[in-house]
C-alpha cells in the first residue's frame with residue numbers, strides 16, 4: 001500500500017471580499033511508495049504547498065481524496081506518524097537548539113533518557129553540535145532550517161514532509177541535508193519534499209512530479225527522466241591531437257555520429273566544496 005495516495009485533489013481559494021477564485025490545485029493524483037524520496041517540483045504558485053497542507057490535513061480539499069499511512073489525510077494516527085518541516089520555520093527564539101529538540105520531544109511524548117539521546121543524535125547529524133547551546137535568535141537562516149529538520153525527525157516519523165528543506169542552506173548544508181535524507185530513507189522513512197533547486201532534487205529524489213498551475217505536467221523516476229537513450233558518452237584520459245584524429249576518423253568510418261569531444265566540466269558546487277575541504281585540511285581557522 002502506498003504511504004501517500006491522492007486522487008483528484010482540488011483546492012480552490014476564494015479571495016476575500018471578491019468574487020474571483022484561485023484554483024491552486026486542479027485534480028491531482030499522487031502515489032508515494034514506502035521508503036521513497038519523492039520530490040514535488042514546480043514554479044512559484046504552482047500548488048506545492050497547498051498540496052502538502054492538504055495531505056497533512058491542515059487544509060481541506062475542495063474535492064478529491066487523500067490517504068496517508070493508510071488513514072484519511074489529517075487523521076490522528078497519520079499525524080502522529082508524520083514529521084513536518086513547514087515552508088517558514090517558526091520556532092521559539094529564546095530556546096537554544098538543544099532545548100528546542102528536547103521541548104519537541106516532550107510534546108511528542110518521548111521518554112526522558114531516549115529524548116536526550118535522540119536530540120543529541122539529530123543535533124550531530126544536522127551539523128549543529130557546535131551551536132547547540134546558542135539561542136535560536138542568534139541562528140542564521142540555514143541553522144534554523146537544520147534545527148527545524150532535526151525537530152521534524154525527533155519522533156522517528158514514518159513519513160517526513162518537507163516544504164523547501166534546502167532553502168537558505170549553503171552548498172555544504174545542502175549536501176549534508178541530502179545525505180541525511182538518503183540515510184533516513186534507507187532506514188525506511190518515506191520522504192516527500194518540495195524544492196526549487198533542481199540539482200539537489202536530481203541527487204536526492206527517486207521520483208518526482210512537476211506541477212504547473214496546479215496540474216501535474218510530468219512525473220516519473222528521476223533516473224528514467226534524466227537519461228537520454230539516443231546518446232552515449234565515453235570518458236577517457238586526455239590524448240594528443242593526433243590520437244584524437246585517429247579515434248574520430250574511426251568513428252566516422254563506422255558511421256557513428258560524433259556530437260562533441262571536450263574535457264568534462266566540474267560543477268561550481270564541486271569546485272566550491274573541494275576548495276572548502278582543502279582550506280580545512282590546510283589548518284585555516
Ligand SMILES: Nc1ncnc2c1ncn2[C@@H]1O[C@H](COP(=O)(O)OP(=O)(O)OP(=O)(O)O)[C@@H](O)[C@H]1O
Nearest residue numbers: 013014022024042043044045046047048049050051
Ligand atoms: N490562503 C490562500 N488564499 C488565497 N490564495 C492562496 C492561498 N494559499 C495559496 N493561494 C494561491 O494558490 C496558488 C498556489 O499556491 P502555493 O502556495 O500552493 O504555491 P507553491 O507551489 O507552494 O509556491 P512557492 O514555490 O512560491 O512556495 C497561488 O496562486 C497562491 O496565490
Ligand SMILES: [Mg+2]
Nearest residue numbers: 048049050087
Ligand atoms: Mg510553497
